[in-house]
Amino acid sequence: MDFLGRDVISIKELSKDEITSILSFAKKMVPYAKGEQQTTILQDKVLSVLFFEPSTRTRLSFESAMNRLGGRVIGFADPSGTSQKKGESLADTIRMADSYSDAIVLRHPQEGAARLSAEFATHPVINAGDGAGQHPTQTLLDLFTIKTEKKKIEGQNVVLLGDLKYGRTAHSLAYALAFFGANLTFVSPESLRMPKEVVSECKEFGVEPVNTSHLDKAIKEADVLYVTRIQKERFPDPEEYNKVMGSYRVTCELLKNGKEDLIVMHPLPRVTEIDPEVDATPHALYFKQAFNGVPVRMALLALIFGRKTL
């Protein structure tokens, strides 16, 4: 497995073995991510973290990951103070950051931005989300969370809930879960169904996803309930939005119909999809999931710099 110098643009470019080895290295990172143990394996490295679009969680967890490994971070959290505003191309910004650092983490509102950046950078580029496109480290941390809680991904009954049409998190995760042989149920309003390309990708891995609008039934056999945000803008009629939000709200009442060890995940930020009363139950995994972003990104950073041991 050689990750040294690799770009990480899409989850689809990683093999099963590669994903598995990232996840097992991430497991070793947990005590370091918590600050219980210390390491300086990346003390000679500088990471550019370039966020052309705001995102608290992803940016902070990348920065924390680099710091926990003893490395240093440069970059910006939104492009307002940069020469992008003066009309500089992304390619030129990347060339510059590439010369100032040893790797680049990029969040950008346009699809394909990370792919383009990788063409202009000599150092590795990690895609931290490109518009409605890919966000591979989110998928990795989701897989890590399921694997850590459930021991394996294969055979788990996973329910994906919410905006499955536009949500990139849901698309990449469905692909990756099917890749690892999980059983998938897609719960969404009719107008926000999983795109057919994603469904046929799942089928190529021998997984037959079930499509339904009924959360209460789907939850009965579920091992994992993965909740995503439904954006109000997707609905021309606010009445319709309120109706959908009402029927897909995850509450303690709803979870009573599920298995005892059902875990509830969410990429966050959540709005009203999950009732705060769920937070105190053992089902609530979303905060731990958010923390998992740190060890997973630590593992990935260490590996692209060729550091396989702590």
Place this chain on the structure above:
Amino acid sequence: MKELKITPIKEGTVIDHITAGNAVKVLHILKIPETTTSVVSVVINVASRIGKKDIVKIENRELDPKELNKIALIAPKATINIIRDFEVVKKSKVQLPREVFGILKCPNPTCISNAREPIESRFYVISDDPPRIRCYYCEREPEDVVDRII
């Protein structure tokens, strides 16, 4: 010999076996008549052994690789005949490469290939006939391929 209703050309290119009805699109991407003063003959819906087809005959012109790729998208079964001194001296079928550069525009408005960046558009060719393509940058698959040709 219906085809010989047309005056033979001495030097040039005959694009044969064009999908019936698509000759005008072929002329469009070759920027004909804007960029030529030579004779161009067009036959539309002529009967042939593969059913109806169109033919375009252009005097004093050879096609560059980008033009050939565009023709392959419009007319996957086209044959390119190079004419020298009234004879066919070279005949080849159009063949799409695995990737095409700079001949299509991605229909996704938020694709980075549509921003002001120093790159050409880039598409993977998923299938030749009918042509199916996927944007290298945003990974979308436009359905109306011919309408995306630049």
